[in-house]
Amino acid sequence: MSAAEAGRVVKEILIDLGKCTGCRACEMACSAFHARPRYGSVNPARSRIRVVTDEVNDEYVPVRAGNLTRAECDGRHFYRLEGKRYSECSFCRAACPSRDFFIEPDSGLPLKCDMCEDEPPLAEPLCVTVCEAQCLVYRERRIEAGQEALPADEAAERGVLALVSRHSLAEVIAALDRVARRP
Numbered sequence: 001m002s003a004a005e006a007g008r009v010v011k012e013i014l015i016d017l018g019k020c021t022g023c024r025a026c027e028m029a030c031s032a033f034h035a036r037p038r039y040g041s042v043n044p045a046r047s048r049i050r051v052v053t054d055e056v057n058d059e060y061v062p063v064r065a066g067n068l069t070r071a072e073c074d075g076r077h078f079y080r081l082e083g084k085r086y087s088e089c090s091f092c093r094a095a096c097p098s099r100d101f102f103i104e105p106d107s108g109l110p111l112k113c114d115m116c117e118d119e120p121p122l123a124e125p126l127c128v129t130v131c132e133a134q135c136l137v138y139r140e141r142r143i144e145a146g147q148e149a150l151p152a153d154e155a156a157e158r159g160v161l162a163l164v165s166r167h168s169l170a171e172v173i174a175a176l177d178r179v180a181r182r183p
Helices: 025-033 126-130 152-166 169-181
Strands: 008-015 049-054 059-064 078-081 084-087 136-143
Touching: 008 059, 025 049, 025 126, 126 136, 152 169
Parallel strands: none
Antiparallel strands: 008 136, 049 059, 078 084
């Protein structure tokens, strides 16, 4: 059986917001792991995971670094989860111009979580290993070939429905009209 027929393994770090205490051990471990020389220094600004905190409201949101985005979004909505209020920015994994998260302080290059890939490989990412509250949980799951994605039409429909529920149908249509007119 070829690798394509067997599918692939997806590595995930699941986050239980209700368990996070805001200790930031994950940030320290990540920054030490990625230091040169390895474990030679601790600088949370170089961490690929950040704990967004609002101590007044007892809110702690661990966020792993994702892709770079060059444009600042307009995501300033708020969500209420388990009785706590979170801003949309709290969940954003992007390195973006509106905040200094996930930007390497010396070079200005974007940072992205690499799941602590190393030789020899670690059993799990270091942030998960040091999380005493067990807020972070590492999981690998196999996606069988042909099961990976939704059919294109169903994925597109879900995306449009998500946009309409967040904005309005009129705003989505107006945005599509603007995009269609671009050269």
